Amino acid sequence: xxxxxxxxxxxxxxxxxxxxxxxxxxxxxxxxxxxxxxxxxxxxxxxxxxxxxxxxxxxxxxxxxxxxxxxxxxxxxxxxxxxxxxxxxxxxxxxxxxxxxxxxxxxxxxxxxxxxxxxxxxxxxxxxxxxxxxxxxxxxxxxxxxxxxxxxxxxxxxxxxxxxxxxxxxxxxxxxxxxxxxxxxxxxxxxxxxxxxxxxxxxxxxxxxxxxxxxxxxxxxxxxxxxxxxxxxxxxxxxxxxxxxxxxxxxxxxxxxxxxxxxxxxxxxxxxxxxxxxxxxxxxxxxxxxxxxxxxxxxxxxxxxxxxxxxxxxxxxxxxxxxxxxxxxxxxxxxxxxxxxxxxxxxxxxxxxxxxxxxxxxxxxxxxxxxxxxxxxxxxxxxxxxxxxxxxxxxxxxxxx
Numbered sequence: 001x002x003x004x005x006x007x008x009x010x011x012x013x014x015x016x017x018x019x020x021x022x023x024x025x026x027x028x029x030x031x032x033x034x035x036x037x038x039x040x041x042x043x044x045x046x047x048x049x050x051x052x053x054x055x056x057x058x059x060x061x062x063x064x065x066x067x068x069x070x071x072x073x074x075x076x077x078x079x080x081x082x083x084x085x086x087x088x089x090x091x092x093x094x095x096x097x098x099x100x101x102x103x104x105x106x107x108x109x110x111x112x113x114x115x116x117x118x119x120x121x122x123x124x125x126x127x128x129x130x131x132x133x134x135x136x137x138x139x140x141x142x143x144x145x146x147x148x149x150x151x152x153x154x155x156x157x158x159x160x161x162x163x164x165x166x167x168x169x170x171x172x173x174x175x176x177x178x179x180x181x182x183x184x185x186x187x188x189x190x191x192x193x194x195x196x197x198x199x200x201x202x203x204x205x206x207x208x209x210x211x212x213x214x215x216x217x218x219x220x221x222x223x224x225x226x227x228x229x230x231x232x233x234x235x236x237x238x239x240x241x242x243x244x245x246x247x248x249x250x251x252x253x254x255x256x257x258x259x260x261x262x263x264x265x266x267x268x269x270x271x272x273x274x275x276x277x278x279x280x281x282x283x284x285x286x287x288x289x290x291x292x293x294x295x296x297x298x299x300x301x302x303x304x305x306x307x308x309x310x311x312x313x314x315x316x317x318x319x320x321x322x323x324x325x326x327x328x329x330x331x332x333x334x335x336x337x338x339x340x341x342x343x344x345x346x347x348x349x350x351x352x353x354x355x356x357x358x359x360x361x362x363x364x365x366x367x368x369x370x371x372x373x374x375x376x377x378x379x380x381x382x383x384x385x386x387x388x389x390x391x392x393x394x395x396x397x398x399x400x401x
Contacts, residue, residue: 025091026056032063032087039073041066057100060091064108068115071122078122085112085126089133102140105130113147124151128160136171142181145171149188156195165189165204183212187224203231203238210247218252225249229262234289239301239341242266242362257283267362269302270295270322299323299332304341307358315351 033043043062045055067088070081088108095101109130112123131144145168152158168189172182186209193202206228213221229250232241244250244262253259257280264272277284277291284291299322306321307313315329324332333353336342344355 025094026052028087029056029059029063029091032084033059035084036063036066036069039066039069041069056091060088060104061107063088063091064104064111067108067111068117071112071115071117071119078119078125081122082126086129089130093133098138102138105134106140106143109144109147113150120151120155121157124148124155124157125160127151131161137174139175141171142175142177142185145185146188149185149192152192153188153195158192158196163189163192163201165201165208169208179212183209186212199231199235200237203228203235206231207244207247210249213247213249215248215251218248221249222252225253226258229253229258230288233261233265233287233294233297236293236297237339239297239304239339239359240361265298265301268298269305270298273298274323300336300339300341301361303333303336304359304361307342307344307353307355308360310355312347312355313353315353318353 033041033045037043043059043066045059045062067084070076070084085108089105092101092104092108095104109127112126115123117123127144127148131141131148134141134144148161149163152163168185172185175181177185186205189205190202190209193199193205206224210221210225210228218225225247228247229244232238232244241262245266250259250262253262261276261284264276273294277294284294302322303318306317315326318324318329318333319326322332330346330348333342333346337344341359342353342355343357344353346352347354
């Protein structure tokens with residue numbers, strides 16, 4: 001019967017949790033009841049009862065509510081608690097109704113998460129394993145994920161789950177999560193990745209969050225928008241920021257100094273930044289990024305703009321427009337190439353930078369038209385090659401007769 005129950009639920013389970021106890025699920029429940037009673041738990045069951053499914057269904061939610069007593073006991077090792085936790089999960093997985101399984105699973109996750117013990121790393125391990133036991137098509141997995149993300153934020157570690165923003169976005173769609181539920185997840189993802197010092201992923205989660213605000217709601221996310229702008233400016237590997245201007249909460253910052261600063265980093269040059277800094281020195285100094293870091297990034301961005309549509313750049317031009325000393329030019333260009341803002345090489349004897357390609361700081365309609373033209377030309381050339389091959393006009397290999 002237990003095997004048949006598992007088969008019925010196999011479409012919603014990733015794996016069956018190991019219980020470490022080679023006895024029936026009802027025997028496991030009764031043994032766990034006896035253990036918890038030693039820790040002071042009280043159960044709403046008659047002294048004598050028949051061992052059947054009805055008793056099991058009445059006992060299981062009580063085992064879940066009393067499970068934190070395993071965490072209270074100083075004699076229980078992490079291995080003891082983990083074994084008991086998996087035993088409860090294995091019992092939940094054998095329920096015949098998906099709704100029951102979801103409800104009991106959510107209650108177990110909350111019982112562990114909200115317990116005031118200091119065993120945060122153990123909690124993180126338990127709930128991470130629990131999350132991995134279920135297919136993400138179950139809506140209750142949303143609540144498991146919330147608890148897991150909060151523990152990642154608090155422990156600054158993630159060892160038992162894979163946090164993939166694209167995958168989680170797919171889950172949210174599958175769960176039919178409403179807008180507020182999605183905002184809660186992306187905000188927690190931002191906080192979790194920030195705690196893990198994974199800056200780019202934290203920023204990606206924040207951008208997902210801001211996309212969930214309409215024009216009328218944009219003012220509610222002003223603080224998040226401000227943080228998003230600073231995060232982009234401060235990150236040493238992020239140079240393209242024009243997509244931020246499409247976000248309603250970012251647009252709601254229009255008229256504020258932070259919005260003006262963003263516009264400079266999107267389309268301005270180093271002279272624009274220096275002028276802004278001189279006029280708003282106190283504002284810039286209070287940001288979570290230094291003036292020197294801003295100056296360095298603006299030099300790189302200005303170079304990208306200068307190189308656009310150019311085959312070469314003179315050292316003298318770089319020295320003048322980027323406010324560089326002559327002995328700084330080569331190392332600066334090497335840094336720009338390393339950051340993939342430009343591709344090219346240095347012609348040291350002629351004191352030039354030979355440019356082969358550049359990164360676009362913005363994608364306007366003109367840039368999209370240019371790409372369209374290049375793709376159309378590529379397609380025409382490819383069609384011509386195919387036509388020549390059909391007609392027998394192709395190059396013979398060297399030495400062929």
